[in-house]
Each structure stands twice: as C-alpha cells, then as structure tokens.
Amino acid sequence: MSSSTDVSVIIPIFNGERYADKAIESVLAQTLPASQIIVVDDGSWDETPAVLERYRGKIKIVRVKNRGVSNARNIGISLARGRYVAFLDHDDVWFKNKLEKQIAALQKYPEIGFISSNYFVRYERFNNRLVRHYSTLLNFSRLNFNRPLKEHAFKLLMEENFIGTPSMVMMKKEVIDQVGLFNLKYQVGEDLDYFLRASLVTNFIMLSEPLSYKRTHGTNVTNDIIRSYAGYREVLSHAIMRHQPTIDATDLSRVCALALAKNNYQLGNVYFEQGQRKKAFLHYMQALNYSSSWPSVKIFIMTFFKKLARFLTLDRFTAKLKERMPLT
Incomplete structure (x- = not known):
C-alpha cells in the first residue's frame, strides 16, 4: 500500500x-x-x-x-x-x-x-x-x-x-x-x-x-436519558461560547439558539413523562427564552398546550376515579 x-x-x-x-x-x-x-x-x-x-x-x-x-x-x-x-x-x-x-x-x-x-x-x-x-x-x-x-x-x-x-x-x-x-x-x-x-x-x-x-445497548432508564440530554446541552452551550466570533460572522446565531431551545423541549418532555410537570414546564419556558423565532414558538405552542391538555385531562380522570373508589 x-x-x-x-x-x-x-x-x-x-x-x-x-x-x-x-x-x-x-x-x-x-x-x-x-x-x-x-x-x-x-x-x-x-x-x-x-x-x-x-x-x-x-x-x-x-x-x-x-x-x-x-x-x-x-x-x-x-x-x-x-x-x-x-x-x-x-x-x-x-x-x-x-x-x-x-x-x-x-x-x-x-x-x-x-x-x-x-x-x-x-x-x-x-x-x-x-x-x-x-x-x-x-x-x-x-x-x-x-x-x-x-x-x-x-x-x-x-x-x-x-x-x-x-x-x-x-x-x-x-x-x-x-x-x-x-x-x-x-x-x-x-x-x-x-x-x-x-x-x-x-x-x-x-x-x-x-x-x-x-x-x-441503549437504556430507557429516565435518569440516563435526562443525563444524555443535559450532557448534549453542555456541549452545545460550550461550542457556542467557544466559537462565538465564527458564529456571529457566519450568521449562525439563530441556528444555535434554536438548537438549545430544542434541547430544552426534549428535556421538558422527559420530565413530563416522568411526572415532574413543574420541571417540564420550566424547561419549556427556558426553551422559549433561548429562541423566540417562529420555529421555536411553533414548537412551544404545540408542546406546551398539548402537555397542558394532557395534564388537565389526567387530573380530571384521577379525580373521577377517586370518587368512584369505595372508601376502605
């Protein structure tokens, strides 16, 4: 060779x-x-x-x-x-x-x-x-x-x-x-x-x-998924800070902001499915804070209100279930 x-x-x-x-x-x-x-x-x-x-x-x-x-x-x-x-x-x-x-x-x-x-x-x-x-x-x-x-x-x-x-x-x-x-x-x-x-x-x-x-060999353990998303957020954040002059010069700021926003939406979804709804909605709000562009706003609207509707529906279902359960 x-x-x-x-x-x-x-x-x-x-x-x-x-x-x-x-x-x-x-x-x-x-x-x-x-x-x-x-x-x-x-x-x-x-x-x-x-x-x-x-x-x-x-x-x-x-x-x-x-x-x-x-x-x-x-x-x-x-x-x-x-x-x-x-x-x-x-x-x-x-x-x-x-x-x-x-x-x-x-x-x-x-x-x-x-x-x-x-x-x-x-x-x-x-x-x-x-x-x-x-x-x-x-x-x-x-x-x-x-x-x-x-x-x-x-x-x-x-x-x-x-x-x-x-x-x-x-x-x-x-x-x-x-x-x-x-x-x-x-x-x-x-x-x-x-x-x-x-x-x-x-x-x-x-x-x-x-x-x-x-x-x-991936796992579905929630804590590992959260750790993964949090780790990627750290990588993205540091990459943006480290290369800020290049990002500004090449007009990549919007893309970087949206990347951090999407990461927070993903973290929020994991927390919601885990039952930690306060943390979930906090991450949704943080996502909007990172990027208020239309793609981010659209994700926010679809995610936030879909999860809110599930949250309210689940609460009503739980309340009715408790009413029907006999007292012990």
Missing part, C-alpha cells in the same frame, strides 16, 4: 470481551488494509486482555488505567502515524470495503479532510432489528451525499448530529492535528463536540452507502 493511502485505525475498548474480536476482524478483513491498528484497552477487568493477546503482532495493544473513551481515543491519536485516521468502537464492525470507499472519496475531493458514511444500527433490545441511520434523520433531504456538503457542517450539526457515531469517521491526520484531542471533561456528547470543532476546520463528505453495523 502506498503512503498516500496509509490509515491508522484507533479502537478504544473497555470490557469488550464479547465483541472485540469481531471489531478487530472487520478491520483485518478490509479490502484496503490499514497500515496501523491501535487498540487502547481502557482498564478492562473482564477477559478483554486475553482476547487482544490473540491478535498480538497484527495490532498494537496499549493498556491504560480507566479514564474513559475520550482519553483512550486521544492516546490512539498520539500514536497514529498514518496519513488518515479512522475510529472504530469495539462493539461495532465495518464492512470489508469501508476504508477503500472512504479513501477513494477523499482522494476525489482532496480539499476535504473529514468523511463519514451511512450505517446499520443494530438494536439488541429489539431482536437485533436493523435500521439505516440516515433514514432516522430529520434533515435527510439537506445532506447532499457523496460530495462535499453544500450547507455549513457546523450548522447542520447544531440542528442534528447527523454523523451519529465515530465508528464511521475517517479524517486526515493533518486535520486532526488542527482540531486537537477529544475533550476529557465530557462524559456525554464528546463525539459531537469533536465533530463541531472539526467542522470549523474542514468541510465534510457523507457517503450514502452503509459501511458498518452498529450495536445499540
């Missing part, structure tokens, strides 16, 4: 004994071989080390104390020597032509330093049902696939994380050097933060072809 197609693959892993071999095998099976495979074991206490040992000589194994996925990726970045760097989470797998397809696109558009692709999401909790990631996007029609994005990637990411997972991302190493490392302070949304920062360095290409399977 020529130096112009050298690829370093970074696989962060923590307690990945069930899936690590499948991820590694999917990299080794690529039609365009990776020049370097770096697996960073983030302090696993299961049988992950034993699984990795089977591949010694084919991969570079780095074991560190547990500090989270961002630190593991950063260690991988510091060791990467390829012209291109690709990320893969340990429980995902690539199709065999993933690297070949992405490098071909980057070579076709040499001014671009970031590429991602469609993928199948595998929902383990629902009998391994497969869904194409792009089919779930609200802004699907605005993503002109297989060539550089026409709209600003920062704007599109503020509206929706259309990339979804680092497992589909490949970047030029020179772009990574400009973007920097993953932010260690984020426990949620660290990938979105990185994508946003990258979007201010280079334009993106999004390939329409699915090139990976992604497993989802």
